Amino acid sequence: MSVARRALGRVLKPVIRRHSSFVGSVVAVKTSEPHVVLTYDDGPEPGGTDQILAALADRRATATFFVLLTRARAHPGLLNEVMSEGHEVALHGQDHRCLTQFSSEEVRRRTQSGKNELEDLTGRSVGWMRPPYGRQTFASWRAVMATGLHPVMWGPTTWDSRHISQAERVQKALDGTVRGSILLAHDGYAGPADGVDDGPVPKVDRGDLTRRVLDGFSELGLQGQSLSASLRSGTPVRAAWFKR
Numbered sequence: 001m002s003v004a005r006r007a008l009g010r011v012l013k014p015v016i017r018r019h020s021s022f023v024g025s026v027v028a029v030k031t032s033e034p035h036v037v038l039t040y041d042d043g044p045e046p047g048g049t050d051q052i053l054a055a056l057a058d059r060r061a062t063a064t065f066f067v068l069l070t071r072a073r074a075h076p077g078l079l080n081e082v083m084s085e086g087h088e089v090a091l092h093g094q095d096h097r098c099l100t101q102f103s104s105e106e107v108r109r110r111t112q113s114g115k116n117e118l119e120d121l122t123g124r125s126v127g128w129m130r131p132p133y134g135r136q137t138f139a140s141w142r143a144v145m146a147t148g149l150h151p152v153m154w155g156p157t158t159w160d161s162r163h164i165s166q167a168e169r170v171q172k173a174l175d176g177t178v179r180g181s182i183l184l185a186h187d188g189y190a191g192p193a194d195g196v197d198d199g200p201v202p203k204v205d206r207g208d209l210t211r212r213v214l215d216g217f218s219e220l221g222l223q224g225q226s227l228s229a230s231l232r233s234g235t236p237v238r239a240a241w242f243k244r
């Protein structure tokens, strides 16, 4: 990065922080309902998505699935199941490559064509986008917003991409979860077919993890909801989230 750009960044950062409602990504929901927003990234994946769908049905919860086009094209039946079970479909990307490596014009083009293709596949309008790895710059945020999609990040996570025990994952998900939190979880694991190499696939029983996390929420009096379902009675909380 040039010296001039770095200097400009130093000037802009506090301004961006002060006006985060204008340059923000959705990071939570302000709600008086006992909702936790459930989000699943990197699917659809056979053996992951189907197990999670069964667990969500058991616990009468809904979720938002941020899908990869590389996966949605390969598993249209699973994508249809997600919708027919009453869940929400949103965009994670054409593939899992980090948006910050592309020019703004390329981010806009990739996101617009991903949105169009996902809307063709689902027959529904798509409103949300989660940038892979939660990485975005002000320029990539603006390019995504130009397509009509709103970037959505998260609060607590299940750490289900890590090689740790299931009990640790459940604890991690429960830690810091409050009414209106957006929880990050995964129904798949991106790999070379999605344009990335993030190492060996972690062993996760995703259905069991969903059940245990939802049981923990239930003890706290909280229910899992998709983002759009929760926003029927709540309002989005936006914050400036920029991370290369």
Ligand SMILES: [Zn+2]
Binding pocket: 041, 042, 092, 096, 132, 133, 190
């Ligand atoms: Zn992802």
